[in-house]
Amino acid sequence: MDLLLVEDDADYADTLRSELTALDHRVVVAPTGPAALVEVERDRFDAVILDRMLPHLDGASVVRRLRDNGHRLPVLMLSALGQSDQKIDGLESGADDYVVKPTPAAELDARIKALVRARAWTDDGAETLRAGDITISPGQFRAWRDGRPLDLAKLEFKLLTELARHAGSFLTRAMLLERVWGYDFEPATNIVDAQVRMLRRKLTADGADDPIVTKRGIGYMLRG
Numbered sequence: 001m002d003l004l005l006v007e008d009d010a011d012y013a014d015t016l017r018s019e020l021t022a023l024d025h026r027v028v029v030a031p032t033g034p035a036a037l038v039e040v041e042r043d044r045f046d047a048v049i050l051d052r053m054l055p056h057l058d059g060a061s062v063v064r065r066l067r068d069n070g071h072r073l074p075v076l077m078l079s080a081l082g083q084s085d086q087k088i089d090g091l092e093s094g095a096d097d098y099v100v101k102p103t104p105a106a107e108l109d110a111r112i113k114a115l116v117r118a119r120a121w122t123d124d125g126a127e128t129l130r131a132g133d134i135t136i137s138p139g140q141f142r143a144w145r146d147g148r149p150l151d152l153a154k155l156e157f158k159l160l161t162e163l164a165r166h167a168g169s170f171l172t173r174a175m176l177l178e179r180v181w182g183y184d185f186e187p188a189t190n191i192v193d194a195q196v197r198m199l200r201r202k203l204t205a206d207g208a209d210d211p212i213v214t215k216r217g218i219g220y221m222l223r224g
Helices: 010-022 033-042 059-068 084-092 105-119 154-165 173-181 191-203
Strands: 002-006 026-030 047-051 075-079 097-100 129-131 134-137 142-145 212-215 219-222
Touching: 002 010, 002 033, 010 026, 010 105, 026 033, 033 047, 033 059, 047 059, 047 105, 059 075, 059 084, 075 084, 075 105, 084 097, 084 191, 097 105, 097 191, 105 173, 129 154, 134 154, 142 154, 154 173, 154 191, 154 219, 173 191, 173 219, 191 212
Parallel strands: 002 026, 002 047, 047 075, 075 097
Antiparallel strands: 129 134, 134 142, 212 219
């Protein structure tokens, strides 16, 4: 695949580029956020590996700029910052995955491939899903709760859609990782839990009851 690696640590960038190249990827390196934005406009990439802490423009700001400019390519955020709030901020900015470095190139390769597979996710535009007071139009990429439009990021929308398809039944974290993220392995990070927390905040923003049920050791269920 064609990958854009955005990393200001030259030594780490060179090492990672060599390792990913050995895994049959073409890797272009951008050392800053502004340089990354320029590369995306002048070249075609399958995915972006983006450092969280960058000079001039941090990783979260880069993702927001990409999304605002209409670029939907998968973004894997790579950072030494592993605190939960940092992960949530990275995901809320529009990143598709968040990995704490150092991470082996083989795992990055697997995650990137999973993100690219997940990007191909599509739904029948005529289908409308309903679960309780939640209505979802996958084809229009829109969702409502009790008639109120929900402002959802891509992964939040995909997660809600998958939960709605199986409303009244529990979905395990492994099932959600495979169906929403395209992963066929269990990552070390709590990415499912983080996305569920963000989705819950938006579903209950107006004081409504939480429609998502958590069962420890099992997973999550959307009330029907």
